[in-house]
Every structure is written in C-alpha cells, then in structure tokens.
Amino acid sequence: MSALPPAVAGTPSWIVLSSIFDSGGIPQSCAVVAESRLHDAIACFLARKVLCSNGTGDDGCPGCNGWTDAATHPDFILSGAPGESPRIDRCRAMIAELSLKPVVSMRRLAVFFGSDGMSQGAANCLLKTLEEPPVYAHILLLLETNTLLPTLRSRCWFYVIPEEALSKSLAIPASDPEWVEWIGKASRGTVEDVASDVRDWCSSACEARNFPLAERLERLRIVFREKRLSLAMSIDAVILAIREEVPCEQIFGSLR
Numbered sequence: 001m002s003a004l005p006p007a008v009a010g011t012p013s014w015i016v017l018s019s020i021f022d023s024g025g026i027p028q029s030c031a032v033v034a035e036s037r038l039h040d041a042i043a044c045f046l047a048r049k050v051l052c053s054n055g056t057g058d059d060g061c062p063g064c065n066g067w068t069d070a071a072t073h074p075d076f077i078l079s080g081a082p083g084e085s086p087r088i089d090r091c092r093a094m095i096a097e098l099s100l101k102p103v104v105s106m107r108r109l110a111v112f113f114g115s116d117g118m119s120q121g122a123a124n125c126l127l128k129t130l131e132e133p134p135v136y137a138h139i140l141l142l143l144e145t146n147t148l149l150p151t152l153r154s155r156c157w158f159y160v161i162p163e164e165a166l167s168k169s170l171a172i173p174a175s176d177p178e179w180v181e182w183i184g185k186a187s188r189g190t191v192e193d194v195a196s197d198v199r200d201w202c203s204s205a206c207e208a209r210n211f212p213l214a215e216r217l218e219r220l221r222i223v224f225r226e227k228r229l230s231l232a233m234s235i236d237a238v239i240l241a242i243r244e245e246v247p248c249e250q251i252f253g254s255l256r
C-alpha cells in the first residue's frame with residue numbers, strides 16, 4: 001500500500017472527509033473520485049480509521065492489531081487492483097463477505113476499485129447493501145472519473161479530489177549547480193512560487209518513497225501557508241531545511 005501524498009491532505013474535499021471520519025461519524029457508504037494512483041493509499045488510510053474501534057487508526061485496539069505487515073486485515077475486503085472494475089461475480093462474493101460479522105474489528109469494510117467502470121449488473125449487486133447495510137458494514141467506492149451510476153451515487157456520501165488541486169512531481173535540486181540555478185529562478189519569482197516548488201518536490205519525494213524528506217517538505221509548506229515570510233527568508237528556509245537538512249523548528253526559531 002502506498003502512502004497518501006501530503007498534497008491530497010490539503011485539498012478541501014479531503015479535509016472535510018477526514019474530519020468526518022475523525023469525529024467518529026464514519027459514513028456507511030462513501031464514494032471518492034481521485035486519480036487512480038491515489039486509490040490504494042486512500043483505501044488504506046480510510047480502512048485504518050474504519051476498522052479502528054476508536055477511529056484513530058493506530059491505537060493498538062483489536063481492530064488496529066488485526067493489520068498484517070502486508071496491509072491485509074480480516075475485516076478489509078478489496079475488489080482487486082486500483083483502476084480495475086470488479087465483475088458481477090466478484091461484487092456478489094464481496095457483498096456476501098461483507099455481510100458476515102466482523103472478525104476482529106467492530107466493523108467490516110469493502111473497497112470497490114474502478115466503481116465508475118462497473119457494469120449495470122455489478123452495480124445492481126451493491127444496491128440493496130448500500131440501501132440497508134448491516135450495522136457493521138461499510139462500503140468505499142473509488143472512482144477515477146465523476147461518473148458513478150446515479151442509482152449508486154444517490155446512496156453514497158460523495159467526495160471529489162480535483163486533479164488540479166494536486167501537485168505535479170518536480171525534481172529536487174541534487175547538486176550545487178542545480179541549487180544555484182534554483183536560487184536564481186526563485187529570486188526572480190514570488191513567495192508563492194517558492195511554496196509551489198516545495199509542494200511539487202513533496203510529490204516527487206513521495207513518489208520516490210523518501211518519506212522523511214516528504215515530511216520535511218510538507219512541514220515547510222505548512223510554515224509558508226501560516227507565516228508571512230519575505231521572498232529572501234523563504235529561499236533561505238528552503239536551503240536550510242532541504243539542502244542543509246536543518247530541522248524546521250531550529251530554522252523558524254532563528255528566523256523569527
């Protein structure tokens with residue numbers, strides 16, 4: 001399972017969706033539209049919350065302890081791979097599995113990838129369960145396009161993570177000449193341009209699975225959003241945090 005790119009967490013849809021999950025009001029049927037490369041991470045992130053007795057996803061409750069190192073869980077039912085729409089027989093089998101009592105958690109979750117490409121017959125299998133789910137059963141539909149069949153759509157909480165809200169991956173300067181070139185370009189731009197580069201670098205760090213670097217970039221991005229830094233201070237902060245790897249607390253302690 002891949003990690004959720006930090007840029008997703010900043011989109012309004014995701015803030016609303018995660019705050020609903022955090023407040024304990026976990027919807028029984030929920031549909032999320034996003035790029036398919038994010039589906040795996042969204043499914044895993046929400047599954048941890050749904051299957052946790054306390055909604056935190058990592059507190060050592062029986063639901064949390066049910067996760068294996070391979071990110072499988074006895075109450076987590078997946079249709080297949082992201083982008084692949086499940087066929088009617090798979091949908092039937094999943095609904096049957098979902099109706100069984102939870103094994104270790106207080107809930108069960110079935111995730112249907114490629115729900116926008118489901119046949120009418122496959123969608124019909126889900127209707128009854130979407131309408132009257134057993135109290136412990138939860139369904140997550142993942143779509144790449146905003147084209148869920150109306151019969152399904154009217155029975156789900158619906159969220160769209162817009163593509164344009166997500167950053168593009170951008171290579172982080174890796175040598176002295178590349179840093180000199182970036183500083184020259186950044187000095188002619190604005191603080192917003194620097195923040196945008198940091199966001200795009202964060203995507204590229206996530207893709208490379210360099211999560212410590214992605215976290216440093218995300219913290220920097222939050223500081224840019226919350227503090228009014230001058231252009232020169234922003235550039236200095238990037239160089240210290242990313243090139244010199246100075247901890248953010250130390251940088252912003254001294255910049256104040």
Ligand SMILES: [Zn+2]
Nearest residue numbers: 052053061064
């Ligand atoms: Zn838990």
